[in-house]
Amino acid sequence: GAVVSQHPSRVICKSGTSVKIECRSLDFQATTMFWYRQFPKKSLMLMATSNEGSKATYEQGVEKDKFLINHASLTLSTLTVTSAHPEDSSFYICSASLGTGLDEQYFGPGTRLTVT
């Protein structure tokens, strides 16, 4: 099956610093990748849709200058949390879709971000 990796799995950073999270599709080319945020015992909140070679589409309420997304290749998308604050602490999960983005999504293992 399709495998998606995420790195790092856990990161602790100080307030004001930036953190980059990588999402890779290991055995397929992902035209579309998604970035989600998940709070404890809550559903997935879509942050943005990332298409290779173009600007990401952000959901309403998500600051694009704070959450920088780059989809440089068909196998790699990155999310950079800039000037992180404690309220940015969360579980960030990426997913990749084989097709148009409306088909099944394959999720990465997630990144637990803690901002102190």
Add this chain to the structure above:
Amino acid sequence: GQQVMQIPQYQHVQEGEDFTTYCNSSTTLSNIQWYKQRPGGHPVFLIQLVKSGEVKKQKRLTFQFGEAKKNSSLHITATQTTDVGTYFCAGPKTSYDKVIFGPGTSLSVIP
């Protein structure tokens, strides 16, 4: 905007009992997807239904897409402790919309 709801939010069952979670969308969906997330894990794709009234089975799991393509259900027969987790439904309104995830149903199985 489009909303996807799931009931119940939580369900505790005795091992061996059946379990059903229901998914309802405020709009017609072009397809419905189901995912399972184990505690501490990430969502894993289970199945996708596309046709009105479609029913698919995976061992003890039965998935159904409503005739109006606005609701779906997941039924687990004779639950096992390995079924523990949160089950999410998701679907796009049209071929041009993004996939919306429901809030999930968290299943606990008491051995």
